[in-house]
Amino acid sequence: MPGGGGGRYGICETVVSTAIPYARRVRVLMLGWEFPPYFAGGVGVVAHALTRALVARGVEVTYLMPHAPDQAPDASVEVLGVSPGRVRVLGVPSQLYSYATESGIPIQPSRAGFRGARPLYGPDLLNELKDFEDSCLKLVEDRKLEFDVVHAHDWTTFPAGIALSRRRNSPLAVHVHITEFDKTGGSHATPEVFQIERDGMQAAHRLIAVSRRVARDCEDRYGADPRRIRVIYNGIETDPSLQPPRKRSGPTVLFLGRVTRQKGPEFFVRAARRVLDVQPDVTFILAGTGDQLPHMVELSAELGLGPRMLFPGFVDRAQAAELYSQADVFVMPSVSEPFGIVPLEAMDRGVPVIVSRQSGVSELLTNALKIESWDVEDLSAKILAFLRYPVLHDAMRVEGRREVSTLHWDAVAEKIEALYREMIDA
Amino acid sequence: MPDVCMYFQVHQPDRLRRYSVFDIGNRRDYFDDSLNKEVLLKVSDKCYRPMNALLLEAIRQQEGRFRVAFSITCCVLDQMERWAPDVLDSFRALAATGCVEFLGETSKHSLSFLVDRNEFDYQVQTHRDRMQSLFGQTPRIFRNTELIYRNDLAAHLSGRGFQAIIAEGVDRILQWRSPNFVYCAESSRDIKLLLKNYRLSDDIAFRFGDRGWSEYPLRVETYADWLGRCGPEANSINLFMDYETFGEHQWADTGIFDFMRQLPTAVLERGMRFRTPSEVAREFDAAAPVDMPDYVSWADTERDLTAWYGNSMQRSAMTSLYSLREAVLSSPDALDDWRRLTTSDHFYYMCTKYFADGDVHKYFSPYESPYEAYITFMNVMADLAQRSGYSAWVPAA
Numbered sequence: 001m002p003g004g005g006g007g008r009y010g011i012c013e014t015v016v017s018t019a020i021p022y023a024r025r026v027r028v029l030m031l032g033w034e035f036p037p038y039f040a041g042g043v044g045v046v047a048h049a050l051t052r053a054l055v056a057r058g059v060e061v062t063y064l065m066p067h068a069p070d071q072a073p074d075a076s077v078e079v080l081g082v083s084p085g086r087v088r089v090l091g092v093p094s095q096l097y098s099y100a101t102e103s104g105i106p107i108q109p110s111r112a113g114f115r116g117a118r119p120l121y122g123p124d125l126l127n128e129l130k131d132f133e134d135s136c137l138k139l140v141e142d143r144k145l146e147f148d149v150v151h152a153h154d155w156t157t158f159p160a161g162i163a164l165s166r167r168r169n170s171p172l173a174v175h176v177h178i179t180e181f182d183k184t185g186g187s188h189a190t191p192e193v194f195q196i197e198r199d200g201m202q203a204a205h206r207l208i209a210v211s212r213r214v215a216r217d218c219e220d221r222y223g224a225d226p227r228r229i230r231v232i233y234n235g236i237e238t239d240p241s242l243q244p245p246r247k248r249s250g251p252t253v254l255f256l257g258r259v260t261r262q263k264g265p266e267f268f269v270r271a272a273r274r275v276l277d278v279q280p281d282v283t284f285i286l287a288g289t290g291d292q293l294p295h296m297v298e299l300s301a302e303l304g305l306g307p308r309m310l311f312p313g314f315v316d317r318a319q320a321a322e323l324y325s326q327a328d329v330f331v332m333p334s335v336s337e338p339f340g341i342v343p344l345e346a347m348d349r350g351v352p353v354i355v356s357r358q359s360g361v362s363e364l365l366t367n368a369l370k371i372e373s374w375d376v377e378d379l380s381a382k383i384l385a386f387l388r389y390p391v392l393h394d395a396m397r398v399e400g401r402r403e404v405s406t407l408h409w410d411a412v413a414e415k416i417e418a419l420y421r422e423m424i425d426a
Numbered sequence: 427m428p429d430v431c432m433y434f435q436v437h438q439p440d441r442l443r444r445y446s447v448f449d450i451g452n453r454r455d456y457f458d459d460s461l462n463k464e465v466l467l468k469v470s471d472k473c474y475r476p477m478n479a480l481l482l483e484a485i486r487q488q489e490g491r492f493r494v495a496f497s498i499t500c501c502v503l504d505q506m507e508r509w510a511p512d513v514l515d516s517f518r519a520l521a522a523t524g525c526v527e528f529l530g531e532t533s534k535h536s537l538s539f540l541v542d543r544n545e546f547d548y549q550v551q552t553h554r555d556r557m558q559s560l561f562g563q564t565p566r567i568f569r570n571t572e573l574i575y576r577n578d579l580a581a582h583l584s585g586r587g588f589q590a591i592i593a594e595g596v597d598r599i600l601q602w603r604s605p606n607f608v609y610c611a612e613s614s615r616d617i618k619l620l621l622k623n624y625r626l627s628d629d630i631a632f633r634f635g636d637r638g639w640s641e642y643p644l645r646v647e648t649y650a651d652w653l654g655r656c657g658p659e660a661n662s663i664n665l666f667m668d669y670e671t672f673g674e675h676q677w678a679d680t681g682i683f684d685f686m687r688q689l690p691t692a693v694l695e696r697g698m699r700f701r702t703p704s705e706v707a708r709e710f711d712a713a714a715p716v717d718m719p720d721y722v723s724w725a726d727t728e729r730d731l732t733a734w735y736g737n738s739m740q741r742s743a744m745t746s747l748y749s750l751r752e753a754v755l756s757s758p759d760a761l762d763d764w765r766r767l768t769t770s771d772h773f774y775y776m777c778t779k780y781f782a783d784g785d786v787h788k789y790f791s792p793y794e795s796p797y798e799a800y801i802t803f804m805n806v807m808a809d810l811a812q813r814s815g816y817s818a819w820v821p822a823a
Contacts, residue, residue, distance in 0.1 A: 066617050249757055271750040278447070356817055367778075381446035385801040388447065388808075399778055 002290070019274060026420045027060040029147035029164060031136070031157035043177045045341075046234055047153050048341045053235070053413035059420070062145060064160075064249045066132050085278070085330045105231040120197070125156075126192060133160040137167060149173060155180070155193065158200025171423040178338040179217050182262065198222045207291040207424050208232050210339040211360025230419060233364045235409035254327035256320060257334075257342055260288030262354065264333035264373050269296055271331075273303040274380035282308065287323055288313045288361050326351035327384045328393060336361050343368065347404045351395035354382050367399040428606055428660035429701040429709075430653060430693050431620065433495040433569070433592065434669035436474075438466055438502040438533050441772035441792050443787075445680060445802050447516035448585065448593035450809045456763060466505045469759030470513050473673035478516040480683060484690045485525045492690040493525040496669070497592075499568045500533035500556055501769055501787040514560075521561035527702035528557045530588065537734055537767035539570055540721075541748045545584075545768070567592060571770050573622065573666070573724040574731065577717065580611030585754040588617065592666065593725040595621035599716065607658035610712035618707045619716055622666040626652060631667040635680030646685050648822060650692035661713075662706040666724075698749060726779070734773040738823075739800040746807050753816035760814045765804065777797035 032047045041351045051061050120315035137160075139145070146422075151173045152161030158174060165172035180189040182196055201207055201224040208230055215231050218224040236368075253275070255268045265286060272284040286296060286309065293311070300309045315323065330346035337359035345359065346353050348370070354363045356373035371378045386393050443458035456682065484492045506514040506710040520526040532538055532549035533556065539546045544647035550568075567705050568588045570579060583591065595605030605621040629649065633639045641648070655661050668675065676682040693700065701709070725733040734740060747767060776789045776799045793799040804821055811819035 003483065199793065305569075367794065367797075370794060375456075378446070381448055382801070384447040385805075389742070389804055391738050391821070391823060392797060392804075395737060395739050395778065396797060 002315070020418045026417060026424070027147045028054070028062070028149045028151050028420060029140070029145065029170075030061055031061045031135070031150065031152040031161050031164075032063060033153070033156040040106060041117065043153055046177060048408045049235065049237055050413060050416065050421055053409035054417065057413050057417055059413070059417055062147065064139070066128070066135075082405055082420065089323045102360075116192040117209065129156055129159050129196070132157070133163050135161055136160045140164060140168070148424050149177060151416075151420075152200065154178065155197045155200065158196055158203075161200060162203045165203070165205075171212060172203060173208055173419065173423065175201045175208040176214050176218055176338075177209075177210050179214065179218060179221070182336050182338050183223060187274055189363045195220075204228065205426070206230060208417055208419070211232055212363050213358075213360050214338045221388060228253065230415075232412060232419070233360070233407070233413050234339050234341060235412040236341060236348060236404060237409065238348045238405055241385050242371055250283055251279075251328050252283045252326050253331060253383055254285050254287065254323055254346070255317070255331050255333075256285075256287045256346075257332065259286065259288050259293040259296060261292060262334060263288075263290070264335045265290075265292055265296050267301065267333040267373060267376050268300050268331055268381060269303065269305070269309065270376045271333075271379040271396050272305055272309055274376060275383050275387075276305065276308055278380075278384055281310075282383075282387065283310065284308060285310045285312065285323060287312050287315045287320070287325070320345075324351050327351045329354060329381065329383055331383070332359060332361075332371050333371065334380065334381060337361070344404050344407065347400035350397045350401055352386060352393055354379060366404045367396055369396075427658060427696070427698045427753070428656050429662040429699045429706060430665065431461070431495070431662045431703055431706050432665045433497065433529065433571070434667060434671075436498040436502055436669045437498055438462070438499075439470065439535070439769045440501055440505075440766045441465075442772070442802050442806060445809075447585055447669065447712060447805055450805055450814055454763070454809065454813070456806045456809075457766065458792070462505060463509045466502070466509050468541055469670055469674055470506075470510045472678070473670050474510075474513045476678075476683060477517065477669065477672045477686070477773055478513070478520060478574060481526075482516070482520055482523070482665055482798055485520070485523045485779055488690050488694065490523075490525055491694055491700060492793060493527075493702050493705070495527040495529055495567070495702045496520075497531050497812065499531065499535040501535055501766070503556065505552040515548070518561060521563065523679060525702075527567070528561050528565055529553055529567045529569045529592065530557065531569045531705065531766075534765050534768045535571050535770055536765075537574070537744065537770050537773065538768055539574065539582075540735065541744060542751060543582065549765075549768075561588050566590075567620070567707065574721055575619075575718060575723070576721045577613040578718055580617040582756065584614040584617055589704060590618035590620050592620050592664075592703065592743040593622070593718070594722050594729055595624055596663070596722045596729050599722065601715075603716075604657070605659060606656050606663050607704060607713040608661050608710040609714055609716040611697035612715045612717035615712070615715060616689065618712055619705055620662070620664050620706060621716075622664050623656075625725070626656075626663060627665045627667050630665065630682075630685075631671045631675065634671075634682055635676045643681065644685070644745055646688040646692045649685075650689070650698075651697055655695045661710045662701060662704075664706075683738070700745050732779055733777050734770050736775065737775045737778050737796075739778075739796065740753060740773050742822045743776060743800060743803050743807075746804065746819075749822060750807065750816060750819060753819070754810065757814040760772055760810055764810055765802070767810075771822050772799070772803055776803070 037209060051063060085227055147170060149167045150161050152158055153175045153178050161172050161174060176406045180193045201218055207218055207228050209218055209222055210233060212231050213228045217228045218229055218418050256264060259265050277281055294370060324346055330343060330351045332340055332343050332355045334340060334356050335358055339360040343355050344351040354369045354371060357370050358373045362370050369382045371382060385410045440457045441461055442456055448652055461648045474740060481494060530548060530550060531553055532552040534549055536549055538549055554565055566589050568583055569592040573592060573594045575591060582590055605623045609619040611617045611619055634644055636642055653663055672686060711772050721729060721731050722729055749762060754760045776796045
């Protein structure tokens with residue numbers, strides 16, 4: 001059964017190229033809450049990479065966001081004028097796009113309120129959303145912006161997206177990267193947020209879900225019409241140069257992510273105990289910060305892991321690269337993960353990965369070992385398999401890197417552009 | 427008019443259960459009996475029972491003019507003895523007609539010829555004995571696992587009672603030559619070669635139910651006409667395929683059973699005869715020797731060894747397995763388990779070649795990925811090494 005079962009949602013796995021006439025460019029008005037270097041999480045990275053890939057394909061993107069930075073994050077993005085209120089326009093003219101001048105995405109520490117700026121989600125967030133909506137409407141009129149499609153990234157921009165779509169009679173796509181249920185651990189969605197998410201999903205002409213599990217949530221929990229849902233997985237910007245693994249003292253297993261319940265760090269710590277019982281020379285690194293970190297330190301002490309479990313805390317881009325170069329195995333035991341881009345980075349750096357089936361990325365990956373998030377026994381056994389059988393490690397290192405190299409953003413942008421055209425023609 | 431020679435491969439592997447690192451030294455029930463039983467019962471219902479009945483009926487109706495051959499592995503025979511003895515009886519009933527030939531192969535559908543000729547000889551002899559005791563026939567035609575063939579297979583089997591070997595009619599070897607003639611081995615001209623006509627075989631085995639195929643739906647008259655057009659001077663059109671084609675790969679609703687029910691009459695009406703492989707080998711002289719210095723097989727489009735012996739995991743698993751042979755030979759209890767692990771399917775599951783495409787390899791595999799297949803296999807190896815007292819065993823690179 002080639003192509004894999006997409007189930008009931010339209011899965012944009014392959015887009016048949018039908019020689020779309022480029023005489024008519026698609027103009028999209030994109031709404032986001034974050035954009036590098038100003039962001040708090042993965043959505044900003046995704047939006048940036050996607051925007052650049054769309055622009056490279058010839059799509060005209062106007063990006064609206066609050067709290068825009070004074071400077072463009074890199075040469076491919078230009079900050080155009082300053083508008084009334086807090087809304088600024090990030091114009092992304094295609095003629096300025098150039099791979100040659102790319103210097104990578106400047107990633108900033110993912111802490112709310114970095115550089116002394118105001119927190120992304122303030123206490124009067126709901127008022128801010130309304131402000132954003134009004135400012136967007138005004139800005140679009142003042143500047144006489146023309147667009148064919150409105151594309152809103154979750155969830156804070158949904159009200160503005162609905163308003164713009166109605167005002168201009170343009171179709172609306174909402175891009176669901178994560179839902180309130182994922183963020184709050186399953187069932188305790190904040191009612192106000194849930195309401196906004198639901199309104200957006202129900203008003204949207206098309207709903208882009210980053211995985212089938214997100215698509216299921218949109219349908220089951222928010223009542224989104226499954227016929228309007230498309231699953232389009234994220235891409236990754238790969239590093240063309242693979243560094244050989246650094247020589248080091250012993251085998252190393254890596255966890256890298258926010259240390260919150262959602263990411264399942266406890267299973268990582270418990271698996272470490274199980275592995276060390278069999279093979280005592282393994283080092284475990286739990287990198288990242290979060291509200292569960294103190295518990296993990298305690299648990300690790302309780303289990304007697306001692307110096308075999310390291311907690312480097314928050315790591316920046318360079319430090320992460322260093323950790324990848326030391327790691328034999330990367331583990332993402334998330335309890336609930338709408339997508340999960342970090343394993344792709346690990347694979348790109350030549351580190352084989354074990355991911356939970358509770359992650360969206362596990363739907364996409366073939367060259368990864370998969371576990372149930374809670375299954376410490378299975379996780380431990382798989383970690384040990386990597387350490388016992390070097391051939392397995394080498395095979396997954398090579399195949400994993402090859403697989404990741406196919407998950408580039410241009411392929412994602414191609415699917416999204418096709419979706420825009422489908423919306424325009426509908 | 428050419429003869430029509432049909433041979434069907436009957437095989438089911440003994441699939442492994444989930445076996446983790448923590449099971450090493452703690453449990454010896456490596457095989458997933460419930461899954462193996464479930465698959466055997468399903469295939470028996472969908473294929474073996476209805477198809478055996480159909481063939482028996484056709485042989486009776488044609489009064490001996492319809493003839494076929496089987497190659498059956500000891501793996502599937504053991505499973506039938508345990509879980510579906512009536513199916514075994516129906517194969518014996520076919521044998522009793524005198525119109526059904528049983529071919530020789532390795533008992534465990536193994537790749538032993540590639541790595542260990544002693545084990546290969548043992549398995550060939552075991553299988554030969556089993557054919558004699560179950561079906562009253564001593565195989566005269568040899569079929570190596572997955573039609574893996576190279577010149578030295580013929581050299582190895584020469585003088586051991588085999589008239590001919592079955593092999594794939596690979597284009598890159600045959601070039602302008604037709605597979606519909608009897609050939610002989612380059613190195614051992616006493617051994618004839620019967621080469622599979624893969625186009626006409628695959629019309630049934632792969633394309634029959636494909637609605638996108640230009641010939642769909644294939645009518646039996648059309649197919650018999652194609653056979654008849656293979657040239658008046660041709661010897662034999664060799665149609666070789668998995669027996670599970672009927673009812674399992676091609677479901678009953680494709681009309682495959684009706685097609686097979688009508689095929690004997692359609693072929694005979696056009697003046698062609700059905701012949702078993704040993705009849706073909708006996709009746710025709712070899713047209714020419716065929717030189718196959720490199721391994722060929724009937725798998726995938728490459729028709730080489732890469733489905734079982736292409737990547738580093740497969741090579742590591744194979745080397746690890748055969749490095750244990752000496753140790754298990756002196757440990758009879760471990761030996762039977764070890765032999766069941768020589769079955770080629772275990773290596774097929776580790777294939778990464780088309781893994782990403784979600785293709786046929788994935789369809790046949792009980793594992794989520796080739797990596798899981800390798801891990802499970804190697805864990806079992808480690809336990810076998812422990813059991814047989816081979817403490818120095820290490821996984822091969």
